[in-house]
Amino acid sequence: MMNQMFFVGLPYLALFLLVAGSILRYVWNPFSYSALSSQFLEKNALLWGTLSWHIGILIILLGHLPAFLVPELWKSLTSNFVFLLTVETVGVMASILCIAGLIILIVRRVVSGKLQQVTTVIDILLLVLILLQVVIGLSMALMHRWGAVWSTGTTTPYLWSILTFRPDISYIEEMPLLVQAHIVMAWIILMLVPFSRLVHIFSFPFQYFFRPPQKVVWVSERRKEHDDSLVVVQESRRDFVKGALGLSVAGALLSVGVLDKLAGFFYKPEVSVEEESKLLEQKLKRLEQTAEERTYQLERMKKEFIYVSRLNQLDIEKGKYFIDYLMRPALAFLGKDGLPILISAKCTHLGCTVGSELDNQGRILCPCHVSYFNINTGMPNQGAPALDPLPHLGWVIMNANNEIILEQDPSGKRYGNVNVSSIDKSNRVFIAKKHKE
Amino acid sequence: MDVRAQTAMVFHLDKCIGCHTCSVACKNIWTDRPGAEYMWWNNVETKPGTGYPTLWEDQVNYKGGWEVTDKRELKLKSQNKKNFWLKMFYNPNQPTLDDYYEPWTYEYKHLTDAKLGDDQPTARPISQITGEPIDIEAGPNWDDDLSGSPIYAENDPNLSQLSEDEKRMLFEIESISMMYLPRICNHCANPSCVAACPSGALYKRGEDGIVLVNQDVCRGWRNCVAACPYKKIYFNWKTGKSEKCILCYPRIETGQPPACFHSCVGRIRYMGVLLYDADRVEEAMKAPLNSLVESQRSVLLDPFDPEVIKGAKENNISPEMIDSAQNSPVWNYVMKWKLALPLHPEFRTLPMLYYVPPLLPVMGKIGDGIYEHKTEDFFASIEQARLPMKFLASLFSAGNLNEIRSVMKKLLAIRHFKRAESRKELGSDKIRKILHESRMDPEEAEAIYQLTSCPGPYERFVLPPLQREEAMEGGEECPESCKGSCGLGDVQTPKRGL
Ligand code: HEM
Ligand code: FES
Numbered sequence: 001m002m003n004q005m006f007f008v009g010l011p012y013l014a015l016f017l018l019v020a021g022s023i024l025r026y027v028w029n030p031f032s033y034s035a036l037s038s039q040f041l042e043k044n045a046l047l048w049g050t051l052s053w054h055i056g057i058l059i060i061l062l063g064h065l066p067a068f069l070v071p072e073l074w075k076s077l078t079s080n081f082v083f084l085l086t087v088e089t090v091g092v093m094a095s096i097l098c099i100a101g102l103i104i105l106i107v108r109r110v111v112s113g114k115l116q117q118v119t120t121v122i123d124i125l126l127l128v129l130i131l132l133q134v135v136i137g138l139s140m141a142l143m144h145r146w147g148a149v150w151s152t153g154t155t156t157p158y159l160w161s162i163l164t165f166r167p168d169i170s171y172i173e174e175m176p177l178l179v180q181a182h183i184v185m186a187w188i189i190l191m192l193v194p195f196s197r198l199v200h201i202f203s204f205p206f207q208y209f210f211r212p213p214q215k216v217v218w219v220s221e222r223r224k225e226h227d228d229s230l231v232v233v234q235e236s237r238r239d240f241v242k243g244a245l246g247l248s249v250a251g252a253l254l255s256v257g258v259l260d261k262l263a264g265f266f267y268k269p270e271v272s273v274e275e276e277s278k279l280l281e282q283k284l285k286r287l288e289q290t291a292e293e294r295t296y297q298l299e300r301m302k303k304e305f306i307y308v309s310r311l312n313q314l315d316i317e318k319g320k321y322f323i324d325y326l327m328r329p330a331l332a333f334l335g336k337d338g339l340p341i342l343i344s345a346k347c348t349h350l351g352c353t354v355g356s357e358l359d360n361q362g363r364i365l366c367p368c369h370v371s372y373f374n375i376n377t378g379m380p381n382q383g384a385p386a387l388d389p390l391p392h393l394g395w396v397i398m399n400a401n402n403e404i405i406l407e408q409d410p411s412g413k414r415y416g417n418v419n420v421s422s423i424d425k426s427n428r429v430f431i432a433k434k435h436k437e
Numbered sequence: 438m439d440v441r442a443q444t445a446m447v448f449h450l451d452k453c454i455g456c457h458t459c460s461v462a463c464k465n466i467w468t469d470r471p472g473a474e475y476m477w478w479n480n481v482e483t484k485p486g487t488g489y490p491t492l493w494e495d496q497v498n499y500k501g502g503w504e505v506t507d508k509r510e511l512k513l514k515s516q517n518k519k520n521f522w523l524k525m526f527y528n529p530n531q532p533t534l535d536d537y538y539e540p541w542t543y544e545y546k547h548l549t550d551a552k553l554g555d556d557q558p559t560a561r562p563i564s565q566i567t568g569e570p571i572d573i574e575a576g577p578n579w580d581d582d583l584s585g586s587p588i589y590a591e592n593d594p595n596l597s598q599l600s601e602d603e604k605r606m607l608f609e610i611e612s613i614s615m616m617y618l619p620r621i622c623n624h625c626a627n628p629s630c631v632a633a634c635p636s637g638a639l640y641k642r643g644e645d646g647i648v649l650v651n652q653d654v655c656r657g658w659r660n661c662v663a664a665c666p667y668k669k670i671y672f673n674w675k676t677g678k679s680e681k682c683i684l685c686y687p688r689i690e691t692g693q694p695p696a697c698f699h700s701c702v703g704r705i706r707y708m709g710v711l712l713y714d715a716d717r718v719e720e721a722m723k724a725p726l727n728s729l730v731e732s733q734r735s736v737l738l739d740p741f742d743p744e745v746i747k748g749a750k751e752n753n754i755s756p757e758m759i760d761s762a763q764n765s766p767v768w769n770y771v772m773k774w775k776l777a778l779p780l781h782p783e784f785r786t787l788p789m790l791y792y793v794p795p796l797l798p799v800m801g802k803i804g805d806g807i808y809e810h811k812t813e814d815f816f817a818s819i820e821q822a823r824l825p826m827k828f829l830a831s832l833f834s835a836g837n838l839n840e841i842r843s844v845m846k847k848l849l850a851i852r853h854f855k856r857a858e859s860r861k862e863l864g865s866d867k868i869r870k871i872l873h874e875s876r877m878d879p880e881e882a883e884a885i886y887q888l889t890s891c892p893g894p895y896e897r898f899v900l901p902p903l904q905r906e907e908a909m910e911g912g913e914e915c916p917e918s919c920k921g922s923c924g925l926g927d928v929q930t931p932k933r934g935l
Binding site for chain 2: 031
């Protein structure tokens with residue numbers, strides 16, 4: 001319910017206010033559209049504050065765009081580690097720039113008596129909110145590393161689902177709190193745009209690239225047709241050509257992403273009966289598959305024990321994947337003592353499946369954001385993006401008569417009194433339902 | 438040929454007494470609002486002096502106006518289309534409050550409301566921005582009449598042309614001289630503010646050439662403030678918009694001269710129509726420094742030329758406007774008599790306000806305590822003037838001494854000519870010689886004298902009223918209730934955005 005409110009209700013409220021508010025403010029009170037510069041009253045601190053902030057935020061916003069507009073392309077680009085590292089480093093540096101700038105901007109507004117005359121509550125609220133947002137963004141970049149990669153599969157589809165009016169919050173429901181806070185904050189800031197000086201972003205004067213230097217307005221009807229005559233002609237023409245080129249390239253790039261997605265929504269083609277039935281068939285098939293999977297899942301959950309492997313099939317170096325009671329991946333190794341080690345393979349960072357081969361320090365690697373986990377303790381390495389250990393699973397060993405000869409619960413406590421060396425290596429290893437409270 | 442009509446102006450500096458009545462008239466009508474307290478759309482400066490805002494003429498610092506590139510293209514000094522947006526976050530050339538002054542008022546209420554005490558209550562100065570008490574360190578006309586002062590006058594950018602000797606002479610205590618320079622927006626024909634505005638809020642009115650800011654379109658980027666070399670665009674710190682002199686267009690549209698013109702005590706101000714060729718503006722503004730004044734004149738069109746009249750009619754310039762152009766005092770001063778010169782033509786904005794340079798300080802040369810010409814060479818005193826020619830040339834002719842010299846000669850010749858009528862000091866031969874040397878005939882000298890010394894209001898202001906198809910309606914209860922609001926006809930409160 002809360003999730004619905006924050007990730008579906010809030011976005012639509014924000015988008016509605018953003019669009020309607022900005023347009024209505026423009027129509028009803030164009031006089032209020034202004035960047036509301038305070039350079040006239042204070043310029044020294046402003047120089048550092050505004051430049052750091054604007055350069056930083058423009059870089060960051062530009063960085064957010066490709067993951068959103070061309071996720072596939074972006075994904076393949078960022079699969080190059082050097083590129084990924086560069087992108088992330090630039091992002092971190094830009095956000096540090098932003099934070100420095102914002103702190104200067106806030107301090108100067110609080111300190112200067114003259115500036116207080118032109119500072120409203122909204123001004124301060126806005127500055128504090130965006131400062132918070134950048135700080136959250138920066139912590140995300142440091143704690144949940146490689147956002148440039150994982151965003152393409154999580155936040156991007158979520159955003160598109162909102163923008164195409166088919167909200168689907170499953171993409172982000174299980175994201176870490178920090179990421180969710182960043183998303184909620186973004187909606188709040190967007191909501192604030194029409195009620196703050198942020199409308200100045202919409203005022204960016206694209207037309208200046210194209211217009212002739214001089215502007216003449218004829219008030220009388222007689223002369224209207226001679227409108228906007230030029231004084232300096234050549235320069236403007238050349239700039240027009242250049243500007244037009246630039247804009248069309250930018251437009252083409254944009255259209256790749258946006259049009260493709262939006263077109264599907266706004267121009268739904270008429271569907272014929274055949275196509276529709278085909279679609280239905282596919283859907284049905286998918287449903288059947290799902291049903292099968294679910295039945296299988298249910299059956300497994302009802303079993304007292306689930307088979308993992310024979311003892312002699314386990315290896316010390318290379319784990320064997322299996323699925324636990326809740327359909328999560330897990331790994332089975334053979335320990336030095338000849339007994340199994342069963343450990344969850346779902347990374348405690350963002351849930352990738354962890355690799356199965358031990359490195360020379362006895363660790364398995366999560367490839368997504370490079371967390372190493374010690375299989376004996378489950379602990380991630382120092383400095384890894386994952387902070388929590390991988391949990392161990394309990395196991396039972398049964399002989400051919402289905403009698404339990406040895407048992408270990410998830411906390412590592414053993415039951416049964418057997419000499420390990422005397423255990424038949426062809427005995428089978430199970431996980432037990434009773435170990436799942 | 439693209440004929441345009443322009444409401445143009447002449448200020449006759451010999452008649453200016455520096456009383457600031459114009460400034461006060463303007464302030465009372467237009468800029469006594471919050472955010473505009475520091476603005477003086479009309480101000481009067483003492484020259485030599487640093488002016489308002491301080492050192493506005495120094496374009497190395499402010500980067501106002503146009504320049505000609507090596508490729509002979511006319512471009513703004515402050516920005517081009519490639520880099521303007523970089524300056525939108527922070528404008529390195531924009532003056533700040535300190536370059537003008539912090540506006541203040543006095544705590545008058547304290548005089549009557551103070552508690553009973555031993556001391557006489559005083560009215561302390563308080564800032565009009567913060568409302569806190571301030572120490573006044575600068576103000577409008579802070580260097581008024583301080584011509585000899587080392588802090589103000591010596592820093593006048595126009596003095597850079599002078600040699601050390603000349604500078605020393607200028608500031609010799611007994612021969613200190615000065616002049617007044619009233620300034621309003623020049624309503625240029627090639628305005629750099631319009632060209633610099635990213636939002637396209639600034640425009641020139643087609644019918645009469647008045648340059649205005651559309652307050653609803655202005656987004657407060659402030660590029661115009663930097664680009665105007667005369668610093669006649671001001672940033673309203675409260676509303677976050679730019680403002681400028683509007684040439685009292687609501688008055689002009691109803692046939693009245695602007696408030697500063699109307700109130701001028703010395704009657705120094707003339708207003709009339711000029712016709713000019715918009716097609717030639719760009720080329721003319723690329724002229725080398727020395728010929729800038731002449732090339733600026735070459736843009737103006739003779740309102741009696743049948744070709745011009747035909748072109749004007751084709752462009753739908755009304756017969757009344759053409760008629761005004763033919764009777765224009767501005768045309769007479771600028772083109773017919775070549776007495777009035779543009780202020781700082783080297784900014785290349787084609788200003789439409791012309792100045793007749795002052796003769797008086799020039800002529801005040803002391804020779805044994807006598808303020809008179811010497812012997813045969815009537816014009817020698819001009820060369821030895823206390824206010825050096827070079828200084829005036831730096832102000833009004835981009836350094837071209839000949840332009841100034843010929844104006845001075847004419848002014849001096851007219852003086853001799855009129856003096857001879859009553860005092861009979863010089864014989865008619867000599868007068869004829871003087872007039873000849875200054876390239877005038879007696880009729881012209883008489884006409885100049887008449888328009889300079891004895892003009893009635895209808896000779897000084899020659900404008901057809903109601904040139905706009907619909908003059909703005911006055912609004913409901915204006916003007917009293919409209920004090921402090923903005924807009925004309927469509928009045929609204931100037932409420933700052935969030
Ligand atoms: C599109 C290009 C942008 C331009 C040209 C621009 C320009 C400006 C200008 C001229 C100011 C006034 C600075 C002054 O006091 O003189 C300003 C202030 C501000 N801008 Fe932008 N801006 C842009 C984009 C953005 C973006 C994308 C954001 C945030 C998402 C932003 C947030 C702010 C904020 C918060 C302030 C207030 C700073 C203060 O406390 O004075 N701007 N901007
Ligand atoms: S999911 Fe991030 S390290 Fe495993």
